[in-house]
Amino acid sequence: MTSTTVRSDRATPSEGPKALPPPKLRRRPWLSVAAAAAIALGAFGGTWVWAATTDTVEVLAARTTIPRGALITHDDLERVRITTDPALAPLPANALDDVVGKRAAYDILSGGLITAEAATDDPVPGEGKSVVGVALTPAQEPGVALRSGDLVRVVVAPAVGEEVPSGTPQFSEAEVVESHRGEDGTLVVSVMVPHAEATLLAARAASGNVALVLDSGVE
Template identity: 60%
Template sequence: MPPPKLRRRPSLLAGAVGSICLGALLGAWAWTSTTNTQEVLAARHTIERGTVITAQDLERVRINADPALAPLPGSSYDDIVGQRAALDISAGTLLTAESTAEAVLPPSGMSVVGVALTPAQAPGVELRDGDRVRIVVTPGEGAAAPSGSPTFSEAEVVGSHVDQATGQLVVDLLVPHVDAAVLAARVATGNVALVLDSGER
């Protein structure tokens, strides 16, 4: 007696093939999701500028890799603990290289004063952090030149950038705390010029 013929059920076969394909797709998605993420550092709660960062302030989180972002990797956890916050860091914010510093600016006893200068008030060479400069008081419009040596304030450059709206050069100057008010008052008049002194030590 011949053996019975097996019936092929197309619906079952199609279902099995579909399940295999779906499993493969889910596996590929899971693998891609894992490989396209990175572990980075984030603030567990708000960290105020100038405070020492502790282990309780940080947490490791995983985010999708994005070339537009440059957060600190989770592996830098031990290096960041003990540094100071260079700016206010809100809770949940990803930390970057600009978020921390070994020392706070300005340090104790010092102040930072900003001065906006036109091209005629500043030297043509590029200013760099650490440059020693003098802010010289100049005569106001229509005023005669001073007969004696002009008044000036000594300072150190700690930052500079060009204001895109005005085209002026904005320079951040580090000065002793006791001199900050006087320098700020002189700068506010607009009658000043910046002189770059020798960088030789």
Template identity: 60%
Template structure:
């Protein structure tokens, strides 16, 4: 027997699923020109700063400078000098940091102020005393020394003074001319100790006069 499909049979079947909520469209991205411009400016600024830092680094040099004041004639030690970095300048001719070991043990050829750059003219390798000269130390009280601060290179005279109740000395010249090559205060006694450069032939006479304590130092001219 043949079954005939009727209209009702065609309408019979599973019911369609109910429709869900409508899908919202994706949000549109908003461009912000101000933020983009700011980002570009930051990138450009970073490039400029990097270039400046590179230039500043490549245009500097490491040289030698004085930590503290170095008196003329003083032996230069590691406590006196330091390596510093400065901007390169063709007008300056400081000693490079590579000369550090060579400078140690040399003497200052002139007074070097603290913070000054060292140059070849600022140091000398000649020993002190030079040939034919001697150094004699003189310990002086405040009454025996000049009122001005003594510096290396000052020209002075060591003058004989009479002892208590004695007359002025006679005979040999009552003074010795000398050059100051060092001056310091003795922390134990408070006396001013002055190193004097004199001809070797006069060193013995000067030392004998100094030993009596009856001397005074007269400043004639100074390196000021």
């Protein structure tokens, strides 16, 4: 009996797609190092900022330039924060009311720190002194700006049409307290002189026949 091979026409079902293995993660050690460094840097920066802000103090400073001898007002001062330094000794901000009403002991530039030595209770003029105002035209004033504390001479000048005296002209030695420019261009200078000379200087200044000579400027 002959054996018969049976051939099946039914196709073998195709196999589904093979599952891919999960991707292998590549480790990057430098990323971990960078992250750790960033965290450390941030912590250091925060510590530095905290230290910087907690190591500052609020002190008094000049908002505008205060000439020597001028009365100090609230508008002349401001509160600023600075980093503490043993070399500096500014007055604390809460000393504002103690400074206002006093006079500047020397020229205090705008932005300068206010120290205990910057303000004084000494009156202007002091005992035995008087302040006289002298009005000067541009031809009668020196060619440099006057400052409080400058030493000057108020010289008696000849009137218009008079001859220049042959001898040494009369004069008064004085110290500049303050000066300002009037609206008409005249320079008004307040000078301090001994009480006994104030009357004579005032009479000379009233005549308008005076000139001012700068002998010694403050540093």
